[in-house]
Amino acid sequence: xxxxxxxxxxxxxxxxxxxxxxxxxxxxxxxxxxxxxxxxxxxxxxxxxxxxxxxxxxxxxxxxxxxxxxxxxxxxxxxxxxxxxxxxxxxxxxxxxxxxxxxxxxxxxxxxxxxxxxxxxxxxxxxxxxxxxxxxxxxxxxx
Numbered sequence: 001x002x003x004x005x006x007x008x009x010x011x012x013x014x015x016x017x018x019x020x021x022x023x024x025x026x027x028x029x030x031x032x033x034x035x036x037x038x039x040x041x042x043x044x045x046x047x048x049x050x051x052x053x054x055x056x057x058x059x060x061x062x063x064x065x066x067x068x069x070x071x072x073x074x075x076x077x078x079x080x081x082x083x084x085x086x087x088x089x090x091x092x093x094x095x096x097x098x099x100x101x102x103x104x105x106x107x108x109x110x111x112x113x114x115x116x117x118x119x120x121x122x123x124x125x126x127x128x129x130x131x132x133x134x135x136x137x138x139x140x141x142x143x
Contacts, residue, residue: 064084080139098122102125102139
């Protein structure tokens with residue numbers, strides 16, 4: 001296979017490549033309908049070996065102690081409580097939230113500070129559609 005500079009020379013203005021040169025040029029590139037062999041993709045094996053395993057990510061997402069050491073280093077008056085509903089629900093009773101003030105709820109990269117409500121007597125979060133197997137991190141302060 002000719003390198004790119006040789007291929008370019010065949011097509012300079014005023015030159016006419018031969019049929020074999022044209023075919024060699026066509027074969028030097030992947031066509032959109034070609035299936036590219038995995039072995040031809042640079043660093044594919046390394047990149048796939050370095051990705052997170054699906055089971056490990058799933059376990060991490062439901063681990064209530066995930067990143068606990070990092071949360072412990074945060075200096076804030078707020079307390080953090082990870083919650084994992086096991087079923088879809090519009091109300092979520094959390095014993096640890098009794099006699100507290102709700103500051104925010106983080107979930108799936110979003111933060112809610114206004115819509116979700118807390119009954120501090122029962123520790124019940126409401127006014128929301130809580131999804132099963134979704135991690136909610138509750139930021140609250142003790143009363």
